[in-house]
Amino acid sequence: MNPFKLLLCTFFSVLVAGISVPDRTTDSTSLGRRQATLGFASSKWIWTTNTAANQAHAFRKDFTPPLGKSLIAAEVIIAGVNHLTFWVNGEIIGSTVTQAWAGRFCVDLDPSFNVFAVNASSTNTNGAFMATILLTYSDGTTDTLVSDSSWLSNGNAVPDGFAEQSFDDTTWVPSTxxxxxxxxxxxxxxxxxxxxxxxxxxxxxxxxWTDVLSSTGTVPKSTRVFRRTWTPPAGGEPSSADIIITADNEYTLYVNGFEIGSGTNWKVAGHYTVNFAPGTTEILVAVTANNLATSVAGVLMVMEVNMLPGGRNNCTAGVYGVTDGQWRSTLDGIPDGWQLPGFDDSTWPFVVEEGFYPNASPWASSVSIAAPSPPVNAF
Structure with a gap:
């Protein structure tokens, strides 16, 4: 953004403050629970003109409210083809890793001027992201921003400080x-x-599965363990998680060190609800998987984490976690405490991504999902 424009917005913020100033200490529940349904129906998949794979791209959208209006918060849904990090006013809010699962975030805003920014990349030439931002004013009214060509983009690099309110984006171009x-x-x-x-x-x-897959995908009879730790988005406190999971042949699921459930039929996924303790700052998912004979083997999981209502808008955020190449597994035995938070798995190799459901052979058929098990406390 042009620094002069920022100065002008600051001037108007003083003027607006004299008209309508939100009490930043007021409990947001006075506005009531967010009732608007967020969706992508009006949003566009946008990118830069540079479609090269594995190239980082930067995007910005600034917003100044109408005269007499003061912003208090935003509820955001956003998804990118591959890796995406979402920023507001220079602070990282959260990230997503695939277009199939959007992130949902609650953000407190400055009254008069805010910058929404995205740093995204794609492993192929189909790079794109999509967003819907529901803005709430101090009087309870709302506006909606969507991803479209009005977002400015820089397709050749991600400059330092690109997400800051004072960053000069006057040479950037409209997104495609x-x-x-x-x-x-x-x-x-x-x-x-x-x-x-x-x-x-x-x-x-x-x-x-582990990184010792043969060209045919066959592995020996064995028991392997897998780990992945997620950190909630900024300002988000997990309240619960819904998990569906299966493995060929058997699995036992742990969350934050607590045994949650197990299954023995890969064609029927277990469905679990896990409650978290107040103040939870990370979510560790650990899985024991048994391959009962020399054959193919695999683990498949999706987790949706819901956050406690937070921010001045009292909205509920959520993120997804899935099985992907960021999980780790060991081939050197199963050490004590491997399923506990704080265990150092930094020397474990990353896993291998065997193929997407439902087209990965030999699992090219539907996996049914069992009825949810009774909720389990992971504390």
């Missing part, structure tokens, strides 16, 4: 619309959105 939300024949899928009633699916999730 690659597809509409519901445009048929595009490579973009409809993202799942975290919700108070979770919607879980294995679509486009990786089957994973």
């Amino acid at each position: 619309v690659r597809a509409t939300y519901d445009e048929s024949g595009t490579p973009y899928v409809t993202p799942l959105i975290p919700a108070n009633t979770p919607t879980l699916s294995f679509a486009d999730v990786w089957w994973i």
Whole structure:
């Protein structure tokens, strides 16, 4: 943004403050629970003109409210084809790793001027991201921003400080619309959105195993363990998680060190609800997987984490976690305490992504999902 524009916005913020100043200490529950339904129907898949794979791209959208209005908060849903990090006013809010699962974030805003920014990359030439931002004013009214060509982009690099309010983006260009939300024949899928009633699916999730897979995918009879730790988005406190999981042949699931459940039939995924202790700052998912004979083997999991209502808008945020190449597994025995938070798995190798559900052979058939088990406390 042009520094002069920022100065002008600061001047108007003083003027607006004299008209309508939100009490930043007021409990946001006075506004009531967010009732608006967030969706992507009006949003566009956008990118830069540079479609090269594995190239980082930067995007910015600034917003100044109408005269007499003061912003207090935003509720955001956002999804990118691959790796995406979302920023507001120079602070990282959260990230996503695939277009199939959107992130949902609650953000407190400055009254008069805010910058929404994205740092994204794609492993292929179909890079794009999509966002919807529901803005709330101090009087309870709302506006909606969507991803479209009005977002400014820089397709050649991600400059230092690009997400800051004072960053000069006057040389940036309008983003390129690659597809509409519901445009048929595009490579973009409809993202799942975290919700108070979770919607879980294995679509486009990786089957994973250790890094010793043969060219045929066959591995010896063995027991392997897998770990992945997630950190909630900034300001988010996990309240619960819904998990669907299966493994060929058997699995036992642990969350934050507590045994949650197990299964012995890969065609039927277990469905678990896990409650977290107040103040939880990380979520560790650990899995024991048994391959009962020399054969193919794999683990498949999706987790939706819902956050406690937070921020001045009292909205509920949520994120997804899935099996992918960021999990780790060991081949050198199973050490004591491997399933506990704080265990150092930094020397464990990353797993192998075997293929997407439902097309990865030999699991090229639907996995049914069992009825939810009774909720389990991971504390």
